[in-house]
Amino acid sequence: MSDAERExxxxxxILLTSLEELYNWGRSNSIWPLQFGLACCAIEMIAAAxxxxxxxxxxxxxxxxxxxxxxxxxxxxTVTKKMAPLVVRLWNQMPEPKYxxxxxxxxxxxxxxxxxxxxxxxxxxxxxxxxxxxGCPPRPEALLHGLTQxxxxxxxxxxxxxxxxxxxxxxxxGEFPIPDYGAHDLQPPNNPALFSPPSLPRKP
Amino acid sequence: xxxxxxxxxxxxxxxxxxxxxxVLNPGxxxxxxxxxxxxxxxxxxxxxxxxxxxxxxxxSNVTGLDWPxxxxxxxxxxxxxxxxxxxxxxxxxxxxxLQPGYLEAxxxxxxxxxxxxxxxxxxxxTVNRSDQxxxxxxxxxxxSADFQEREIYDLYGxxxxxxxxxxxxxxxDGFKDHPMRKDYVAPDDFEWEPTPHGVVHxxxxxxxxxxxxxxxxxxxxxxxxxxxxANPTTQPEAKP
Ligand code: SF4
Numbered sequence: 001m002s003d004a005e006r007e008x009x010x011x012x013x014i015l016l017t018s019l020e021e022l023y024n025w026g027r028s029n030s031i032w033p034l035q036f037g038l039a040c041c042a043i044e045m046i047a048a049a050x051x052x053x054x055x056x057x058x059x060x061x062x063x064x065x066x067x068x069x070x071x072x073x074x075x076x077x078t079v080t081k082k083m084a085p086l087v088v089r090l091w092n093q094m095p096e097p098k099y100x101x102x103x104x105x106x107x108x109x110x111x112x113x114x115x116x117x118x119x120x121x122x123x124x125x126x127x128x129x130x131x132x133x134x135g136c137p138p139r140p141e142a143l144l145h146g147l148t149q150x151x152x153x154x155x156x157x158x159x160x161x162x163x164x165x166x167x168x169x170x171x172x173x174g175e176f177p178i179p180d181y182g183a184h185d186l187q188p189p190n191n192p193a194l195f196s197p198p199s200l201p202r203k204p
Numbered sequence: 205x206x207x208x209x210x211x212x213x214x215x216x217x218x219x220x221x222x223x224x225x226x227v228l229n230p231g232x233x234x235x236x237x238x239x240x241x242x243x244x245x246x247x248x249x250x251x252x253x254x255x256x257x258x259x260x261x262x263x264s265n266v267t268g269l270d271w272p273x274x275x276x277x278x279x280x281x282x283x284x285x286x287x288x289x290x291x292x293x294x295x296x297x298x299x300x301x302l303q304p305g306y307l308e309a310x311x312x313x314x315x316x317x318x319x320x321x322x323x324x325x326x327x328x329x330t331v332n333r334s335d336q337x338x339x340x341x342x343x344x345x346x347x348s349a350d351f352q353e354r355e356i357y358d359l360y361g362x363x364x365x366x367x368x369x370x371x372x373x374x375x376x377d378g379f380k381d382h383p384m385r386k387d388y389v390a391p392d393d394f395e396w397e398p399t400p401h402g403v404v405h406x407x408x409x410x411x412x413x414x415x416x417x418x419x420x421x422x423x424x425x426x427x428x429x430x431x432x433x434a435n436p437t438t439q440p441e442a443k444p
Pocket of ligand 1: 042077105
């Protein structure tokens with residue numbers, strides 16, 4: 001049955017769906033973010049939750065103060081090297097299925113502080129990021145756009161078959177190694193299973 | 205309010221054993237300061253806080269400075285008498301002298317009680333930058349110096365004696381370096397990205413050397429293009 005036929009039936013009041021679609025529809029419309037902010041970007045995240053932008057329209061208004069109850073981590077702000085192990089620990093404590101949004105230049109790459117001695121060059125060095133929202137800071141609309149993109153991503157997830165969603169695959173690592181505080185830097189400075197720095201192809 | 209010279213003279217008469225120097229910083233908005241000795245700094249600070257004429261009861265800012273060793277070349281004009289009996293020649297003589305480096309803590313003080321508008325600035329200097337880096341803490345005098353002295357300890361490595369809780373503030377406890385010192389070398393965690401900065405391109409050459417490039421710093425005995433052990437993710441693209 002094609003989408004057009006289904007649309008046609010829907011207009012006549014007959015709803016045809018699959019369990020997978022229903023399940024993903026429910027999941028994508030009740031994403032509960034973890035309530036924490038790391039720097040200035042968090043202010044925009046807070047603004048997105050207030051009446052004017054109203055993230056509740058997308059079912060993500062319940063900011064949970066505990067990682068056990070959250071399924072979205074919005075890394076909103078500068079991740080310092082001192083904070084990075086704690087962010088990874090929070091991520092490990094979140095139950096699957098879980099998603100991560102890197103909000104702002106700092107969370108993506110270190111942003112304006114990239115060459116600094118104390119700032120992590122992007123949270124994707126340690127945890128897998130689903131959506132990157134560029135900006136310094138991204139406006140609340142950008143966060144809402146990122147959230148709807150994440151919803152699209154969730155809706156496209158398959159529950160069975162060869163392209164099963166990440167959280168349903170048995171080999172999926174639910175936990176990621178927490179870096180140690182070393183004498184000069186975090187040890188290791190990134191998770192090689194997850195991240196490799198962009199390389200510069202040089203031809204003679 | 206009295207001028208800094210008057211204040212210095214008053215301090216010198218009050219504390220005859222102490223050494224108080226005036227450090228001039230002339231310019232459009234001059235900010236002169238008083239250089240104190242470590243031995244008498246605490247007493248003088250207490251005096252400045254409680255003295256009814258200055259009453260510096262508010263320490264708004266404490267900051268650190270790093271002065272590395274500096275080579276100073278002085279030129280002096282010396283007149284050399286001519287052995288033949290002619291007029292003496294004037295010769296420029298250059299002397300080099302190494303000014304040893306030191307670390308410095310700078311305190312900006314105001315008086316809330318007297319509503320002062322310009323700060324009185326105190327400076328304290330350590331003996332050197334390596335092993336004699338202790339200064340007396342002024343936190344017992346002005347409590348607002350607490351976190352700022354901790355930050356200076358963290359970033360510059362000045363040890364404040366008498367501080368109630370001297371721990372690192374921004375970096376973690378096991379961290380060994382002092383990142384705001386001039387000779388700090390950040391861990392080599394280079395990430396190439398397209399950028400107009402020449403420095404980045406220079407570093408990129410060292411990290412992603414041209415295959416067969418002798419100038420690019422390929423470790424000896426290692427073929428360019430192989431995975432280097434120091435940076436296992438660096439994989440310069442092989443020539444097709
Ligand atoms: S990206 Fe900009 S606004 Fe966001 S945390 Fe970094 S500096 Fe602040």
